[in-house]
Amino acid sequence: MRDVDQLLDEQQRFYSAKSEEYVDWIRNYMDPVRPHIEKLVHASPLSGSIVELAPGTGYWTETLSDLAHDVTAVDGSREMLDIVARRKLPNVTLVQADLFAWQPDRKWDYVFFVHWLAHVPIEKLPGFWKTLDQALKPGGQVIFVDVTAEEQAIEEDVGVESSVPVVTRSLDDGQKFTVVKTYWDPDELISLLSSWGWTATATPVARNEGRGFVYYTVERTRD
Template sequence: MQVSTTDLIRDQIEYYRSRSSEYDEWFYRIGRYDRGQELNDRWFAEVAIVQKALREIGQVNQVLELASGTGIWTEQLLQIGAKIEAIDASAETIAINQNKLNSDKVAYRHQDIFAWEPEREYDLVFFSFWLSHVPPDLLQSFLKKVYLATRKGGQIFAIDSRNDPTSRAKDHSPNRQDGIYQARKLNDGREFKIAKIYYQPDELQNLFVNAGFTGDVRVTENYFIYARGWKST
């Protein structure tokens, strides 16, 4: 059954609040996400490729991280950013992020990304594993806000998932629901319905060009798609 965008956003926020304490298990291949040595090594090798691409941006002053989560990529941004503003809709993930990094270079804001409006411009706007969760009817308005938050000559960097079944939990259902939706299960068995859209490189390229950025979209062999873009006007 189709769900309203408002209900979907509410459920997604609740899902990531409830998942906050176990989110890192996905990234670090623990528990239900442990796929064995060979696949785990493949995963981390591809993570390293994306991390290297992010570091190639070099040093920047002001960074905005949208949907900052538990700090996995905030930690990477600390290597290149003098100041980071991290926004997330989950107070639980913000607390984990803050306790993990304990850095005075990071300022946190608890806010629904869809309700966020840019109040200033940044040298770099970054979001990871977020664009795939933006419902199609909110995509253009979100990218417009990203454009407004990026200074002229500034950059964006986005990371997201490719549709490889071994990137997900071993008990994750392979069946998609209602096109853009997926059912996601927590360790305790609770299930939530979320939006999950897997973009192809040409689709992502067109999205950023239409939003006012020039850019370069790349993929790793199995798991990740990532884009670096520039705002020229």
């Protein structure tokens, strides 16, 4: 039985090994719902300085680059960041860092991430949101997209290891890895964030097409 840090290490190794395959994988997975998310992103106030966490191959980084003055993209995988670099986005700075140890050295107007929160084990969640608080300018917002339990039905079976929900992911050559995967109920997540001083709204994305994505906007609760 691996402990949580060993699981997170395996999760990171999986994405580094998957990076080239992930370019097409994410397109196939997300292109059908992308217009719905694009619409919300373009209607959002996303602008100014944005830090994108876990950008992967940069599937969303180009959109952010168009909207923002500057984008900082932070991922733990050099292989993933090398793929983002191929996009040659002039206002994007790439930073390789483990998001569970990352200490922001500046502040941004917005923090943005897609398909990252599900990979954060619950025991690391309070620390992760404290880091987001440090990363945000006053009045800043966190905007993120993640899966819900509905999406689980078309993904793999969820197991539990070290009290953490996990799924098995594969490379094209058949190698298997275990990654953390929490399919949050939006109401439970909003209530948890509220207890940590955040106000969140959740907008379902493409539910009528049987997919379970949610677009969240989160800001510090005002007194």
